[in-house]
Amino acid sequence: MLSILIVIYIVFISLGLPDSVFGVSWPVLHVEFGIPESFASVYSIIIGVCSGGVSFIAGRLLRKFGTANVTFFSILLTAIGLIGISFSPNIFVMMICAVIMGYGAGAIDTGLNNYISLHYEARHMSWLHCFWGLGVTISPLIMSIFLNGENGSWRNGYRILAIIQFSIAILVALSLKKWKKFEKQDVAEAPEEQSEKHGIIDILKIKGALTSILSQGLYCSMEFLIGTWGASLLVNSYGYSPDIAARWVSLYYGGIMLGRLISGFISIKASDNTLIRGGIVTAFAGMSLLALPIGNISVLGLLLIGIGFGPIFPSILHSVPYRFGSKYSADLTGFHMGGAYTIGFAVQLTFGYVATATTFKITPFVLLIFILLLFFVNEFTIKTIKKSRIYK
Secondary structure, three states, X not given: OHHHHHHHHHHHHHHHHHHHHHHHHHHHHHHHHOOOHHHHHHHHHHHHHHHHHHHHHHHHHHHHHOXXXXXXXXXXXXXXXXXXXXXXXXXXXXXXXXXXXXHHHHHHHHHHHHHHHHHOOHHHHHHHHHHHHHHHHHHHHHHHHXXXXXXXOHHHHHHHHHHHHHHHHHHHHHOHHHHHHHHHXXXXXXXXXXHOOXXXXXXXXOOOHHHHHHHHHHHHHHHHHHHHHHXXXXXXXXXXXXXXXXXXXXXXXXXXXXXXXXXXXXXXXXXXXXXHHHHHHHHHHHHHHHHXXXXXXXXXXXXXXXXXXXXXXXXXXXXXXXXXXXHHHHHHHHHHXXXXXXXXXXXXXXXXXXXXXXXXXXXXXXXXXXXXXXXXXXXXXXXXXXXXXXXX
16 A cells, blocks of 8 residues: 555655646746746646646546546646647647646545545545645746746647656556556445435535535646746846746745645644644735835745645645545545636636736735635635534
8 A cells, every 4th residue: 555655755756847837937938939927827727727628528538437547548648748749839729738738637636535535544645735845936946947048948848748757657557456456445345435426416415515515626826826926036136137036936836835834734633724824824914025115025924825725725625525425436526626716716717817908016905815715715715514424
């Protein structure tokens, strides 16, 4: 079982690699293609629609093909998408490749998050997403190397990431037999639940399900907003060069990684609810610092925001089987991921047009509004679930 867990950790590095590379390369990329900076929102929403669309049907895909096969094929899709982007002659070809990459990302997210939430303790969910944090931290650093200097090229950054993805796909392929062994055990243990079909409407009628999905969406709205527009904020409002801005965004993702590492240890004693609340409070402090007019010192708020963000996403996902039961966990995990992508990218799209039309200085204030909304929606969800079941 341990060997499978190690493979899953490595796979989550691969999941994080594509998530942060676009935002840090965009300040240079949009100039090369001769398109407005605000077009980043259109590009990102395409990835969101594809990832979210797959997430909504991921439960069925996982039951039909198994977690191992879906994971391998999905990583392969992201690698193909990355290499395609690196050779794209224009934004239209790049968007086609982004569609391929988006489909791959959505299926991996749902499959592995459900697998971990069912089979492992909360600390493994946090550490799993810590490895995602490692992926999104490495990605901007790799890109910053190729953005630095007159001969730098964002295309080479994408190619390096594609090579890493292909390597991880090979690793998963070599471990397919071990995956399938444990998947057969799961089916044998719960044949009735595996064969039963659940209607989408019926599942969403479960008390607290919709607001739980909304809380995931509010979180992703903030994470995507910083990931896509953080570098643009630093370039436009702070005067940083693209390569330096990329390193600051990497620090933000490093904060997420650190937050998840720490929360993994804390989760041994603390509940998912406690971790979510602690993350919200910490992120609020970071956003407040970012909003202060104290020059470059305020940018350190990005690190604090990242640390606060760390436990929120994995804790919400890990709580799904405990909040709503394992019977619907695969479907509801998919709905959480799909809802998160849909809401997150819709907010990021809207913000992109508003910020480019006005100023990126509104970023910390928008973030403060969303973190407060997340707090109230999460508390409402907990209260609703407590009325219908025992909740830790």
